[in-house]
Amino acid sequence: xxxxxxxxxxxxxxxxxxxxxxxxxxxxxxxxxxxxxxxxxxxxxxxxxxxxxxxxxxxxxxxxxxxxxxxxxxxxxxxxxxxxxxxxxxxxxxxxxxxxxxxxxxxxxxxxxxxxxxxxxxxxxxxxxxxxxxxxxxxxxxxxxxxxxxxxxxxxxxxxxxxxxxxxxxxxxxxxxxxxxxxxxxxxxxxxxxxxxxxxxxxxxxxxxxxxxxxxxxxxxxxxxxxxxxxxxxxxxxxxxxxxxxxxxxxxxxxxxxxxxxxxxxxxxxxxxxxxxxxxxxxxxxxxxxxxxxxxxxxxxxxxxxxxxxxxxxxxxxxxxxxxxxx
Amino acid sequence: xxxxxxxxxxxxxxxxxxxxxxxxxxxxxxxxxxxxxxxxxxxxxxxxxxxxxxxxxxxxxxxxxxxxxxxxxxxxxxxxxxxxxxxxxxxxxxxxxxxxxxxxxxxxxxxxxxxxxxxxxxxxxxxxxxxxxxxxxxxxxxxxxxxxxxxxxxxxxxxxxxxxxxxxxxxxxxxxxxxxxxxxxxxxxxxxxxxxxxxxxxxxxxxxxxxxxxxxxxxxxxxxxxxxxxxxxxxxxxxxxxxxxxxxxxxxxxxxxxxxxxxxxxxxxxxxxxxxxxxxxxxxxxxxxxxxxxxxxxxxxxxxxxxxxxxxxxxxxxxxxxxxxxxxxxxxxxxxxxxxxxxxxxxxxxxxxxxxxxxxxxxxxxxxxxxxxxxxxxxxxxxxxxxxxxxxxxxxxxxxxxxxxxxxxxxxxxxxxxxxxxxxx
Numbered sequence: 001x002x003x004x005x006x007x008x009x010x011x012x013x014x015x016x017x018x019x020x021x022x023x024x025x026x027x028x029x030x031x032x033x034x035x036x037x038x039x040x041x042x043x044x045x046x047x048x049x050x051x052x053x054x055x056x057x058x059x060x061x062x063x064x065x066x067x068x069x070x071x072x073x074x075x076x077x078x079x080x081x082x083x084x085x086x087x088x089x090x091x092x093x094x095x096x097x098x099x100x101x102x103x104x105x106x107x108x109x110x111x112x113x114x115x116x117x118x119x120x121x122x123x124x125x126x127x128x129x130x131x132x133x134x135x136x137x138x139x140x141x142x143x144x145x146x147x148x149x150x151x152x153x154x155x156x157x158x159x160x161x162x163x164x165x166x167x168x169x170x171x172x173x174x175x176x177x178x179x180x181x182x183x184x185x186x187x188x189x190x191x192x193x194x195x196x197x198x199x200x201x202x203x204x205x206x207x208x209x210x211x212x213x214x215x216x217x218x219x220x221x222x223x224x225x226x227x228x229x230x231x232x233x234x235x236x237x238x239x240x241x242x243x244x245x246x247x248x249x250x251x252x253x254x255x256x257x258x259x260x261x262x263x264x265x266x267x268x269x270x271x272x273x274x275x276x277x278x279x280x281x282x283x284x285x286x287x288x289x290x291x292x293x294x295x296x297x298x299x300x301x302x303x304x305x306x307x308x309x310x311x312x313x314x315x316x317x318x319x320x321x322x323x324x325x326x327x
Numbered sequence: 328x329x330x331x332x333x334x335x336x337x338x339x340x341x342x343x344x345x346x347x348x349x350x351x352x353x354x355x356x357x358x359x360x361x362x363x364x365x366x367x368x369x370x371x372x373x374x375x376x377x378x379x380x381x382x383x384x385x386x387x388x389x390x391x392x393x394x395x396x397x398x399x400x401x402x403x404x405x406x407x408x409x410x411x412x413x414x415x416x417x418x419x420x421x422x423x424x425x426x427x428x429x430x431x432x433x434x435x436x437x438x439x440x441x442x443x444x445x446x447x448x449x450x451x452x453x454x455x456x457x458x459x460x461x462x463x464x465x466x467x468x469x470x471x472x473x474x475x476x477x478x479x480x481x482x483x484x485x486x487x488x489x490x491x492x493x494x495x496x497x498x499x500x501x502x503x504x505x506x507x508x509x510x511x512x513x514x515x516x517x518x519x520x521x522x523x524x525x526x527x528x529x530x531x532x533x534x535x536x537x538x539x540x541x542x543x544x545x546x547x548x549x550x551x552x553x554x555x556x557x558x559x560x561x562x563x564x565x566x567x568x569x570x571x572x573x574x575x576x577x578x579x580x581x582x583x584x585x586x587x588x589x590x591x592x593x594x595x596x597x598x599x600x601x602x603x604x605x606x607x608x609x610x611x612x613x614x615x616x617x618x619x620x621x622x623x624x625x626x627x628x629x630x631x632x633x634x635x636x637x638x639x640x641x642x643x644x645x646x647x648x649x650x651x652x653x654x655x656x657x658x659x660x661x662x663x664x665x666x667x668x669x670x671x672x673x674x675x676x677x678x679x680x681x682x683x684x685x686x687x688x689x690x691x692x693x694x695x696x697x698x699x700x701x702x703x704x705x706x707x708x709x710x711x712x713x714x715x716x717x718x719x720x721x722x723x724x725x726x727x728x729x730x731x732x733x734x735x736x737x738x739x740x741x742x743x744x745x746x747x748x749x750x751x752x
Contacts, residue, residue: 031526108639108643108647110643128644130646130647131527131645132528132598132644132645135597136642136644151646153529188528191526215521215522215524216525217525220525
């Protein structure tokens with residue numbers, strides 16, 4: 001490891017970790033971040049990934065800081081990923097989830113925000129079923145807020161980890177043909193990826209039945225398809241979204257079985273993509289619905305890499321947002 | 328007690344003209360409208376450079392009393408009306424309890440009398456509890472003073488119930504005011520469905536949710552011969568349907584709010600709950616169509632849909648925040664800034680849409696300035712400018728998306744039955 005004389009341990013760590021403070025105070029969505037900021041986060045995730053590959057997965061960058069992880073929706077992987085990311089950076093973490101907190105007693109997000117502020121958190125990670133809830137929180141407290149998924153709006157760290165994974169695999173995003181298949185309408189992951197990927201120069205294609213496409217999405221600078229066969233040709237990346245079974249009950253699709261037949265990613269469809277195309281999925285997977293077993297477990301799937309990279313990317317975001325703020 | 332309104336420009340919406348004149352008010356009535364009035368001992372209100380309109384009438388207001396006095400009361404709402412230049416309001420029945428009995432009508436009227444600000448004309452519920460199944464006692468409501476029927480805030484879902492209500496309303500000679508929204512198409516949406524809702528990840532309400540219901544109610548008005556008044560029109564398609572229906576001779580009238588002819592869905596950017604309203608703010612093309620509808624007479628009335636809420640009901644997640652915004656104290660400024668200054672409406676047309684037409688629709692003898700008429704007048708200073716400051720509102724509700732807007736053309740004085748209220752400036 002690099003050592004530089006005359007620097008404090010913390011400064012050395014900073015030097016090693018690098019990074020420039022982001023102009024944005026919060027990480028609320030990729031629509032609001034510039035390409036430069038996105039690249040800064042991705043660059044900084046590289047040393048973070050080195051940290052977690054070490055024997056002792058800890059740097060003192062956030063020592064003495066308190067990160068509150070506030071989840072109003074059930075989640076395992078995202079919550080654990082954030083918690084680990086904060087712990088690797090030596091922050092103290094407090095987990096608050098809707099079922100255990102006073103949220104069930106009817107405390108509003110506004111009141112919860114005041115409590116968190118009074119308790120002296122240095123950063124809050126929020127997942128909430130309502131779009132814009134992190135924006136509300138950011139207006140109410142003066143510490144950085146990271147959006148860990150808000151309604152159908154955005155899930156910026158998921159898209160950042162997807163993009164990070166693609167950069168590792170493909171080098172650059174510029175000109176990559178990325179196909180996103182599935183329930184775009186309800187997907188915050190799709191939205192964040194659309195903003196992020198298009199900002200970095202990828203050629204984004206969406207595939208879904210008209211009932212699962214949000215209004216006016218073609219204005220986002222993407223190409224919309226209804227049939228996967230026509231979109232998958234020569235694609236570099238296939239991103240598959242989870243299909244909630246309740247969409248059938250809501251009348252948005254005629255049936256899950258039919259959906260699997262028309263839109264499910266199977267080996268035959270994947271064969272239309274470039275031979276080096278990778279398959280991504282934000283999880284959790286509905287095997288046999290949106291993705292066939294052999295594809296999910298196949299050599300082109302990078303689904304487990306996505307999980308590892310998630311921790312690194314979240315460390316990067318936590319670190320950059322706390323840089324130069326407070327003691 | 329006599330009052331002279333001296334040196335103003337009197338606006339006559341009936342003949343569509345304006346002329347310089349004094350107005351003498353004796354007690355509650357207009358005594359003379361003459362070039363130069365002399366009356367010894369009369370109080371004089373100098374209206375030089377100002378416009379004198381027949382009292383403005385907001386036919387779509389939520390006063391929240393009884394039941395939700397923390398949002399607004401009849402007293403605060405009617406004071407806000409006067410401050411905004413309105414001499415009368417029609418109060419929507421979505422109170423708690425719903426205004427579906429003569430007792431609630433009488434209660435509201437008594438509160439209005441006690442307050443002594445703008446006049447209140449209650450609207451009775453179409454159905455019991457506005458639940459959409461059984462008709463309210465429409466005859467008894469009419470006798471107690473209801474000027475129209477509406478389940479505003481929600482649609483009458485059943486076409487059969489709406490048909491029966493229209494048949495009754497026709498017999499009683501009052502209009503049905505329809506909140507046109509197909510709830511299945513609205514699908515629990517919280518803003519206009521379009522690229523902005525997609526970007527914000529908010530559930531959208533398509534324009535079709537309104538238009539499907541406007542079309543249905545026009546067909547039912549044709550069937551029953553009832554006077555149908557469409558509340559808060561927000562889409563280009565609805566304007567077109569109403570225009571076509573009028574051309575066919577259907578008894579249909581319509582209103583638009585200042586926020587719908589001013590703002591677009593863009594106002595929601597940043598999850599601004601102050602711009603959360605139902606029907607939602609639509610697109611620039613819809614705003615253009617609403618203005619065209621105002622200009623060509625398709626839209627008869629400008630009404631505010633004044634919907635006061637407590638601060639905590641707006642300071643919430645967008646999904647959880649209440650729909651609606653206050654309009655009484657910004658309406659005149661918005662009409663002059665957005666419609667008069669831009670040439671959409673001339674001033675007599677403003678007097679028609681904000682005074683004469685609402686009075687005619689509700690069958691009330693108002694909207695004109697002539698000897699013998701009740702002395703309800705609004706004096707407007709077309710040059711006065713303000714930066715909207717919600718803290719200055721008389722309404723309990725401060726929930727406006729227009730805070731910080733610069734408005735030119737403001738109410739100067741409001742005269743109700745000869746009693747003068749000068750705006751706090």
